[in-house]
Amino acid sequence: MKRSLLSLLIGSLAIAPGAQAFIVSDIRIDGLQRVSAGTVFNALPVEVGDDIQSPDIAGAARALYQTGYFNDIRMAREGDVLVVGVVERPSISAIEIKGNKAIKTEDLMTGLERSGLAEGEIFQQATLEAIRLELERQYVAQGRYGARITADVEAQPRNRVKLRINVKEGKVATIQHVNVVGNTAFPKDELIGLFELQKAEWYQFFSSADKYSREKLSGDLERLRSWYLDRGYINFNITSTQVSISPDKQSVYITVNVDEGDKYTVSDVKLAGDLIIPEDEARKLLLAQPEQVFSRKLITTTEEILSRRLGNEGYTFANVTGIPKPDHDDKTVELTFFVDPGRRAYVRRINFSGNTKTDDEVLRREMRQMEGASANTQKIEQSKVRLERLGYFKEVNVETPPVPGTSDQIDVNYTVEEQPSGSVTASIGYSQSDGLLLGGSVSQSNFLGSGNKVTVGLNKSDVSQLYNFSFMDPYYTIDGVSRGFDVYYRTYDYSDSDISSYAADTFGGNVRFGYPLSETQSINFSLGVDGTEITTGAGTPQVIMDYLTEEGTKFTNIKTSLGWSQSELNRGLLPTAGYSQSLSLSAAIPGSTTTFYKLVYRGQYFQPITRSLTARFATRLGYGGAYGSTSEMPFFENFYAGGFGSVRGYKDNSLGPKAAQRDNADDFNSMGGDVLVEGTVEVLFPLPFVKDQRSLRTSVFFDYGNVFDTTCSSQVVDCSKPDLSELRYSAGVGLTWITPLGPLTFSLAKALNAKGKDETQTFQFSLGTPF
Template sequence: MKRSLLSLLIGSMAYASGANAFVVSDIRIDGLQRVSAGTVFNSLPIEVGDDVESVQVSNAAKALFRTGYFKDIQMGQDGDVLIVSVVERPSISEIVIKGNKAIKSEDLKKGLGQSGLSEGEIFQQATLEAIRLELERQYVSQGRYGASITADVEAQPRNRVKLTINVKEGKVATIQHINVVGNTVFPQEDVIDLFELKKSGWFSLFGSSDKYSREKLSGDLERLRSYYLDRGYINFNIRSTQVSISPDKQSVYITVNVDEGDKYTINDVKLSGNIIIPEEEAELLLLAKKDQIFSRRVITTTEEILSRRLGNAGYTFANVTGIPTPDHENKTVSLTFFVDPGKRAYVRRINFSGNTKTEDEVLRREMRQMEGASANTQKIEQSKVRLERLGYFKDVTVETPPVPGTSDQIDVNYTVEEQPSGSITASLGFSQSDGLLLGGSISQSNFLGTGNKVTVGLNKSDVSQLYNFSFTDPYFTVDGVSRGYSLFYRSYDYDDTDISNYATDTAGADVRFGYPLSETESISFSVGIDNTKITTGTSTPDYITSYLNQEGKTFTNVKTTLGWSESELNRGLLPTRGYSQSASAQVTIPGSDLAFYKLVYRGQYFQPLTSDFTARFATRVGYLGTYGKTEDVPFFEHFYSGGFGSVRGFKDNSLGPKAKEKNGTNFNSIGGDFVFEGTAEILFPLPFVKDQRSLRTSAFFDFGNVYDTQCAAGVIDCNKPDFGELRYSAGIGLTWITPLGPLTFSLAKALNAKSQDETQVFQFSLGAPF
């Protein structure tokens, strides 16, 4: 007779009392749809041939339940055959999230997937409830206390379900009050100013500082703790923090209770351990001194300095720990710096990644740390800085992981993120000074990934034509000697700009060499020849025609240039830290048609003010003079001032001496033989833009002018160098390095323009150098 227990559930007393032990001759699985039979057999603790009783059958059912694949399991017997009937849990066919804006759907789904809730997975109601609570917690951490999450489960054919998660985010609660209780040493205002979180006010419209965030508050409390610890209050303690929410869940009130303790001074500073480097040198690196006020920052900085010094000696795994021992009775602290140098480390390999275009050789030749040599922290970091200064990469990072299985070897891994270093395109642009720009060019500072700079251009604008070819190999020799050469033809009609009425046609060529003096300094030498032809118009000023009548209209000059440059900038493109400066002296050699020389100095300095703001100062000074029998400097070699790269807010090339048009009343700028310019800027991030590495936004103050020390007849405003004649402007500017070319613009106000000056509030340039 056929016996069946298919109706009995796990733990059924009927099964326990009525079932007899039997030897399993076969096992049959009923009800499987997606789960494989192998999965069931792997989880089932009963095999064919086992002698089983009711307890073992019950335990087997429990084991299958623990897999999470089934919502119902029934065990039965048909003769000697064990029958397992299952009902699978449904699978998730689709997850739809509605109503979310503050957190992207992709991020929410990623979090759901990490918790086991994703499309194609088994659906469990308990997991869904846990996820709903977790999502609400995420919104609460953003200060959205009114957020609520509901979930709808819709049955689908073939034992599937569709999940719809409805999000009601609510508004971020704003901070109405922040109070620190227990502080007596420092004013309440100074302490609260340390917080990134701020009380809601007018300026809150431009940021999120008044939006409560648990993470921000944690950072603020750590900042507060550091403030006291850096000023001697070693026992400072934050007793409690209360965050109160208004009944409508729209306002937040924060109260921080602190115990300041007493101020401690340093009583003694000692070194301990295996110092390796001379103890006298190590003591000079100790920033903490006796009788100083205790400061945790001084301790951590000293640890970093000593660790770096040991790293420079090859002990990359060195560990330096500053241990303070307080004397509470005398309110003093004894400091002991324990030095554990570890083993001297050697570099096994130097690896590069991320350089999909740039050849490895280009990166490797910038390395100052060599493979097989003792690891040197300074050289590893210096190599990183040299890669950043190339201007080929947006970002450079370095890691020094130990080699597995060794205790004295590391690999040095540089990861770079490449950025456009030029273009091979037809160009179309517009500049206020040059008008419409048309042409085709190849301009690559990293040509085909070789590190060579190549420029081939055919460009035409309303006022100029330029055809040029230039090539520079920065590593002409393995020692870093560079060589370059160029050919060019340039035609310029100055009547279409703010410069006097004449045109020039110039063709020339040069060859140049550079020699590195140090990691940051180099000298250069070049020799070139050019031929310039001057064409005058009907209104050319007498000042110019007089010079041409005396010297001629065609000039062939051989020029030599000696230059020196130094750069401590952190990047080759849009730097934010360090300084650079250069000086050059150009002179025509005897035998040239004209005898003159040019001296030019340029410098810039970047000083970070905060993590987001940087101060920049820059200047340009130039002088044009003659030697031998030549008395008048060539007017077509003059310096000009005004516009981009000069004094913004004034029209390009419009400042300085002016000459009256012949038979006219207009005065046009003619430049001068001495120029002095400068700028002071505050660089700041552009709001709502995450990647700032190709952007520069600034508030600037420009000043400068160009002077004519000879003051020829018919020239006005030809002052000798005089700071009282400087022009000033202020405004905001933006530079954006795009794949199509540089874009730059400024809004500036000329502050002390005179009647003869030409001003321009908005200036921009697209697709042209700036």
Template sequence: MKRLLLTAVLAVLMITEVHAESFTVSDIRVNGLQRVSAGSVFGALPLNVGEVADDRRLVESTRALFKTGFFQDIQLGRDGNVLVITVVERPSVSSITIDGNKAISTDDLMKGLKQSGLAEGEIFQRATLEGVRNELQRQYVAQGRYSATVDTEVVPEPRNRVALKVNINEGTVASIQHINVVGNTVFPEDDLVDLFELKTTNWLSFFKNDDKYAREKLSGDLERLRSYYLDRGYINMDIASTQVSITPDKKNVYITVNVNEGEKYNVGEVKLSGDLKVPEDQIKSLLLVQPGQVFSRKLMTTTSELITRRLGNEGYTFANVNAVPQPDPENHTVAITFVVDPGKRAYVNRINYRGNTKSEDEVLRREMRQMEGGWASTYLIDQSKVRLERLGFFKEVNVETPAVPGTDDQVDVNYAVEEQASGSITASVGFAQSAGLILGGSITQNNFLGTGNKVSIGLTRSEYQSRYNFSYVDPYWTADGVSLGYNVFYRTTDYKELDVDVANYSVDSLGAGITMGYPISDTSRLTYGLSVQQDEISTGQYTVDEIFDFVNREGDKYLNFKASVGWSESTLNKGVLPTRGTSQSLVLESTIPGSDLQFYKLDYRAQLFQPLNDTYTMRLHTELGYGDGYGSTSGLPFYENYYAGGFNSVRGFKDSTLGPRSTPSSGKNPGTIADPDQDPLPFGGNVLIQGGVEVLFPMPFVKDQRSLRTSVFWDVGNVFDTNCKGDTKDCDIGFSNMASSVGLGVTWVTALGPLSFSLAMPIKKPNDAETQVFQFSLGQTF
């Protein structure tokens, strides 16, 4: 208003030359234009040729030209009946330079300047620059940077241009020295202060930065404080005031919060009203608030959400459930009425997918439990989302249900996915002290060519082992989810050439198999398998008596036919790096009539992910195995033994070095020690017991945690043998013979597959077990 009045006064002063008498304008001449076109002036000018110019019209003309923002000075004059307008244009911005900013990026600052009207090529207005400077100063104050300064400099340049320089000294974020809550009588001050995300300076502040004041964080903390009281019956709780005091050096902050607690209220009558659409007893079973309870806003809003979801499961996607509390100040009770407005039942028009650049639409569509044309069920839509996440093909899955334009009872269901690496590709040339030269390569793709089928091809060649394998699994061999898979393999392992402590023998194996899976629910399935495998054993000059005994008793070449049956269940929320749910499997494998050997193996695996809070998750896992012979075969064949130790077993111990051990004997004289100085060698066992507990937590300083997992772990386990003989060591099953370790693990899902590392320290080491502090694996998650 002041600026408009000043403009009017100036306009009156500027037309003193022409106010003596009015005249009819025969022409208009504009002087002083450089960048602004004459058309822009005539377009803004309310006075035209042929009209009468008087004092009022001239004032309006001056005011209109000033409003364009193009000019810093305007003068009106008269040359006969010609109106002469003389202008001085505002300078344009030639360049903008920003120095000293770190907390706010230069791009964000430039965007803010542009939105305010300051950008290269734009007309410069000093008032706008001053407003931007003040706003930037306020933003730094909101971050707790009270010592920050923002200085601006306008440098004139030729051709009526200016260069703008913004010099920023961000200073440091003020640290919180004390947080004080005043007025509380019900809850201890320490309990209330613990609710705050803001903390006073502590030994973790260097990493967490939780002692740095920020206005937004304080607002969130005050809301948490208010919710704490409202969830415990204090419905009239009020935050009377908040004081933030700054020390003179602007480095420290003191926060004081004044509260009025009010009286405690209990729940009175609880009622339902409106059109329920589902049986009332089903709705009542969802009521978390009951008469006589302490009033809790959280339970009240959660109840509304549960009722809304229940109606959504029946297709009432647009249902609205409002909880209406009615306080009774005399009795200190709150009567709650849940008003149900179901709206119209909504039906699904189309199900659409976005972001699946690799996976075919059919791979996503066959996981759907919500069908097009059916009513929109909240449960089925969410269940479909969970099934997509369990595939392991996608880093993130989001779903939206927008209404179809022009209708009030139809919605589209849009799934947006972000794909991630769903397999691993490795090619390696290396050397290991224990294995010599290693040449290897493998391709494992869980989403082969976007079809959802799993294909694996592998070739590994080292000094003591060669492995070739091919496998293929079609998870939807039939439309109703029956899976079909088959595999062929050949491997030859010669421990006689291996310069490590492992029982001395070699085995050549050739085999093939087929498996089928049948779903019995959305989360569980049965699997059946048949396979044939031929094994040929060769003992070295020195090996353990157990191997000599088996070869002498059963021969050195076996053709076995195996049948397997298994059950598996998974409620994990993701196929890769899950954070919630359980998975377990039980598999029984046995040779069948026609085989050279008779034996069986029973394996059980399980894991549980339990969130501890929004940041931390606990993982419990176990693996149990038992095998034995039957019929004419005494005991489990030694080359089918279980082994323990290594990355996917008990970390901190070398691969396969845990379990029973025996001193090698001479092949010519079994039972005699070949070398008195030879340490006992591990040869596995027919009983496997291992497991552990982990606490998963986000990796510091990494924003995107979706492809990363970090954990601290405790692993426990070992292998035992129920048929120990001779001088075999460590066969007794018991906790006293368990190996255990603690450590830190990291898994990163890369484009080549999951890459995992661990640093482990053994805390209980069985006799002769070999330790290994650092271990890594490519292609497997833990």
């Protein structure tokens, strides 16, 4: 800068001897290398034919300097020719960054480019210095107080420079102490427990809570402020925050000074503005009530509830504002919720985009918001959720733009991103209970864009084979009644399993219907017929032989079922929130070889414990029996327990009644029973170092359960009628991972009270079959 000002002064002096105005007959520019002459002429406020004096020359030099292209500018006069001599600033030939790990090179380069430092750009030393300081500030924000950024400029031929930016990131400073000063209403430990920033304890190997970050501290302070405002302390204030750094830049000490103020209660709650809905109904939506402790959270939640309620009446753009009026003498707050509904909006048109394969009809039948009706916020959002649950789309977005030229109409635009809804798969896996698993299937959940589901499958293991074809139309009627049918053939050979040695071949089919009761509930009905043939061997227990002697080895059963299901889960695969339950009754009706029934209830519930821990409670209860001329439920319809999805730590299907093989009295096989009780209590936790937990579930668990029989035969052992004292327990850790080959599931479990002929198994795993 000093050199340039000096050049301007010299340039002015070079013209000064003439001390007379002159008419410019020509302009000559010397020293250009990369900058074009046209750029200079465009910036130069002097043209040929101008009558100029020395001050005009100085002004022209300043105008050229302001372009930023030149380090030095000299003005001179040769007769009536104006001579402009320039020294261009160098261009950047290359930028090299070394030593950075915490911040990616690409991100640093992007930041440099936004600030004007990029290959081919004009180099300015002042900009480089500013960037160096900004990079240091970024590292300081990450808690790397020892970070140092140096920049070297290497001259290159043809007036170019190469920049070398050397990064010494240093280590993230760890928190050694967090303190809150000035609190009296709440214990210090309770307040510090709100902070994400914490001093790490000896057992927190993988925690990053002790790594200081300015952003984390800002979030902690806001969390502390919300804590007090939600508990009546409306004058709460954080008076100061001190962050002290040790001389070695490795330790951080945080002190937060607070002024709690007084605790306020609500004296009155009023409604103002244009309510639209009856006041009595509006008051039922008010969460804040007189004599309650003031809470900012209750105010904002009430605002949202009232806004949504008005949106359901068509006032899509309603605005509700909670206005607190404190009385500092009485330490009370008067709340007034002011309602501004705006104009009522109607839906002109519902549009879909992005569905290149799926018919518009498939999307339109999921709509709960109708065209021509008043806009209903709940129905618009509900329609979006229904589209997401179809499984055909990666993402669904909705917009409600106003119709141009109107003040009371909107369009509802749904934008979808389709994903493959069909698959042709082949799988291989292994299960300890079933051995080698081979499978193949062709499945199309959105067949030809119609929304119908078609599946053809083949699965084979050491124990079983299954061939099936199924079809399902989710909208057999316009009301959402579904209809489907299945045709299947399966064989089971239990000679190599823990179940009693026999083989069963079954061929059958059924027709099923589903009727929605609500958005989350449905009832299902099916009717079908199957034929089963039992083949025995030398190891088949005598109790089975006796049953087959009485009933025969071939069974033709007409089966019907009636079920109810409800799901409020956040997703279908490995859910982490919500609940689901189902109840089904199936029976072989009169006209069948045997007549029996089975009643099954399943339920699970997820309860958050902390930000990262969730409790899962699940149970499965079953009861079966015979009726009519059949004396007992067929043994091949019995319930079984033990293993994955049941009581881990015990071998698959090994719990409950057992019978000795005829050819080996010391070898017992499971018989199952007509009563099933089982459940689990799990604590789900994230696996360290894994960012995406959606395809992974890790847990510690406590399982319980057993199979009972109401008609225990003298030929079986470990048989009892339903008795809670006979439940088996286990505890351990488990993991399920959705891999490209299929679900990989394993557990390490300890059987806590094995009895009698129970068979335990500490390590269990399965690949290719769902848990």
